[in-house]
Amino acid sequence: MASQICVARIGAAHGVRGAVKLWTFTEDPLAVKHYGPLMTRDGARQFEVTHVREARDHLVATLKGIATREDAERLNGLELYVAREKLPETDEGEYYHADLIGLAAVSAADEPLGRVIAIHNFGAGDIIEIAPAKGATMLLPFTDAVVPTVDLAGGRVVIELPQEIEGDEAPTLT
Template structure:
């Protein structure tokens, strides 16, 4: 398991006094204010959230030491991390994305399928991305039917691949 978890990404500047748009990857978006200093992945920079408020699909945050629009613009795209021990423990059947990335993906017969390279969510639910040793990556829904077993201690996830569809016709959408 990783020692750092990415909890937010800084977006564009908001206003002229150094505020930034902030996208959080936490269950409670406002929790980023309570984790203490947020760090860059390499730990070279730390940012303390001094004020935060909700906006339409993101937060607007003020960071200690960032006082101008120009300072804020230089932070665009920066990912922010916290030490894992500052985050709450997960419940049964809950996982941090970072815990899944890098796990071996196997089928029900324990035959290797590849490695978990990412977890995505485009709005309709989580998607697990599996990179096989050769060929294109697989994007599968992260559901109990497709991923019935997550074995963090064993370093693997079991993937139930959907049965191949017979025929080569595309389904009709109405």
């Protein structure tokens, strides 16, 4: 399991007093204020969210020690993490992306298919990305039908590859 989870990314400065735009990757966007100090991936820097408010598609946050627009601008693009144990437990059938990345992907017959390298969501549901030992990565719907088993303790996911994908015929050239 991952020891750190990325919960937010700092965007552009907001105003002149050091506030930043903050995009969160949590179910409740305002929860970032309650996790305690947020840190960079390497743990070298920590940030305490002192004030946060909702904006259109992001939050506007004030971070302790960041008082000027110039300070805020230097943080643009920085990802913020918390220790995994600070996050709430997931419900059955729910997973943190970081817990899935790196798991072995196997077929229902327990044949190796590759490793989970990412979970994406482009707006129409979660997509699991599997990297085989060689060849192109597979992007598959992260549904119960395609991924019937997630075994975190066993370090694997079972993948039921779709037999045929509608509309997957080669185009006819005339």
